[in-house]
Amino acid sequence: MERIILVVATRNKGKSREIRNALNGCPVDIKDLNDFGPIPEVEEDGDTFDDNAYKKAHFTAKVLGVPALADDSGLEVEALGGAPGVYSSRYAGPGATDSENNAKLLEALRGRNDRKARFVCVLSLAVPMGYALTYEAACEGIILEAPRGDGGFGYDPLFYYPPLKKTFAEMTPEEKFSVSHRGKALKELQEEFDKVMVWVRQRLEEERRWRLGEMCVEAPNDE
Numbered sequence: 001m002e003r004i005i006l007v008v009a010t011r012n013k014g015k016s017r018e019i020r021n022a023l024n025g026c027p028v029d030i031k032d033l034n035d036f037g038p039i040p041e042v043e044e045d046g047d048t049f050d051d052n053a054y055k056k057a058h059f060t061a062k063v064l065g066v067p068a069l070a071d072d073s074g075l076e077v078e079a080l081g082g083a084p085g086v087y088s089s090r091y092a093g094p095g096a097t098d099s100e101n102n103a104k105l106l107e108a109l110r111g112r113n114d115r116k117a118r119f120v121c122v123l124s125l126a127v128p129m130g131y132a133l134t135y136e137a138a139c140e141g142i143i144l145e146a147p148r149g150d151g152g153f154g155y156d157p158l159f160y161y162p163p164l165k166k167t168f169a170e171m172t173p174e175e176k177f178s179v180s181h182r183g184k185a186l187k188e189l190q191e192e193f194d195k196v197m198v199w200v201r202q203r204l205e206e207e208r209r210w211r212l213g214e215m216c217v218e219a220p221n222d223e
């Protein structure tokens with residue numbers, strides 16, 4: 001049987017590495033956005049991780065004509081009312097670097113004792129016609145007063161995970177995968193991967209027949 005192509009729809013190298021490592025060995029041909037010509041960026045204007053994950057996955061699947069897996073994730077800090085949340089990648093402004101975002105977070109929490117936070121990850125796997133599967137997970141921790149460790153990406157050096165007494169940036173990739181928001185969501189996807197591939201094949205077949213006018217299926221609402 002022909003292998004399914006799955007494109008990992010992220011421009012974040014840290015995320016891409018974690019997702020590709022997790023799916024390595026799964027019966028699918030993993031591609032990333034660099035394997036295709038340049039495609040426009042999606043505007044991440046949804047109010048929730050869920051909305052943005054679906055938007056990125058569906059847009060990419062539609063443009064490239066192959067199933068796509070997107071990740072929308074971020075950090076929710078309790079004392080900041082859940083900020084930076086869906087704005088995590090641009091907390092310090094459009095195009096902000098990880099260190100600018102981290103500096104802004106430290107500033108926002110300066111002098112605060114309540115430093116509880118959680119990382120959230122929503123994965124959306126969409127086919128070109130718009131059907132999608134969703135996986136979601138979170139991981140709770142504490143925001144430190146200064147960065148520790150040089151692994152990982154994003155807010156990892158500030159995110160301390162008490163059960164392992166390490167920040168995400170001090171963990172090996174395997175340790176981070178075993179406890180992180182993205183690791184947990186990816187494990188759920190891995191566990192039912194065979195079923196997911198059956199579902200994808202069915203949707204692609206429906207789509208093919210639908211294009212040929214052989215059947216009348218209702219496409220889900222497109223945004």
Ligand SMILES: O=P(O)(O)OP(=O)(O)OP(=O)(O)OC[C@H]1O[C@@H](n2cnc3c(O)ncnc32)[C@H](O)[C@@H]1O
Binds near residue numbers: 009
């Ligand atoms: O949209 P794509 O192209 O996937 O890449 P992005 O970096 O813009 O990703 P998001 O829109 O989902 O923003 C998520 C931000 O949250 C942060 N983040 C998410 N997961 C993280 C993790 O595992 N460790 C550290 N920071 C993380 C990081 O700053 C990301 O830029």
Ligand SMILES: [Mg+2]
Binds near residue numbers: 044089
């Ligand atoms: Mg983004």
